[in-house]
Amino acid sequence: MMKKLMLSLFIAFGFSACSLSNDDKMNIDCGTYADVTFTGYPLACNYSMITNQTTPAALIANSQEKVDKYFKKNASSCPNASDPTIDFTKYYLIGVFSGIKPTSGYTIKITNIVENSCQMVVSFYEKQPLTGETTSPASTYPADYALIPKTSKTILFIKATENPDNIVIGTYKAQCTGADCQNFFQINDYSILKFENVVSGGYDFNQYRYTAKSKKGDYSALLSSVPSEILNNQGQTKTYGTPDSAGQGGVFFELRKGLKTTRIYIDNNDTDDQGSEIKLFKKLIKDKIAALKQ
Secondary structure, three states: OOOOEEEOOOEOOOOOOOOOOOOOOEEEOOOOOEEOOEEEOOHHHOEEEOOOOOOOEEEEEOOHHHHHHHEEEOOOOOOOOOOOOOOOOOEEEEEEEOOOEOOOOOEEEEEEEEEOOOEEEEEEEEEOOOOOOOOOOOOEOOEEEEEEEOOOOEEEEEEOOOOOOEEEEEEEOOOOOOOOOEEEEEEEOOEEEEEOOOOOOOOOHHHOOEEEEEOOOHHHHHHOOOOHHHHOOOOOEEEEOOOOOOOOOEEEEEEEEOOEEEEEEEEOOOOOOOOHHHHHHHHHHHHHHHHHHO
16 A cells, blocks of 8 residues: 655646646645546547547546536437536546547546545546557547546645556346346456446446456456457457357457457357367356456
């Protein structure tokens, strides 16, 4: 746990732009920090900025009126997006912005949030286009948003260094109702994300809200358990059996590593094309999801 932070940061109150440069230093000692569970919010599915943010900034909205001051609501661009309504009696909306970038391929992402007795600290990372990545020449304005518990504490922002590679695991079953039909989690180097209300077949995870909790080490441990038969499909999609063809459901695995995305679907039934390693890996994913749901 952190007891003292030497941070480059700027404070955001209400809804105001805050530079995310690294020019100022602040010593802060407010006691022991604890993790804050937060909700990733796909604001771009339903809103666009009235004026693009051209410089690095951090923003906070504590009311719908302040959201409407800086964003305009559009028809949803995400077919499976969650209800965009925010309960501002319980939550604030925060955002981080990279400013204008010359091409696609840039990303900014909120990674974790901690708080102590007097302040909340929001960490984020930024990614540039990878070597060999195909980009488009149009200017972009990377941003990321989250809902945090309503607070009277000072909110601070700090830039961190993180590995953007991640794994998504899931179990799905189209012909059922209730919370256990679709269970999807992203596991990365710094946290675990639980996606909300995933629709069967709708596996663009940028359109879903998610609940995030800080946890280190799970990504490396899970990656080391992936059979070589699956890793050899790097950048490809492979299906074992005929998942959910008769309502039996299936298991989902996605590995995003560098420029390559590998996606695997495995029939819940043990089919002839599933060797012993694939069957064991299928069980490992199910057991992992069961543990994460607790």
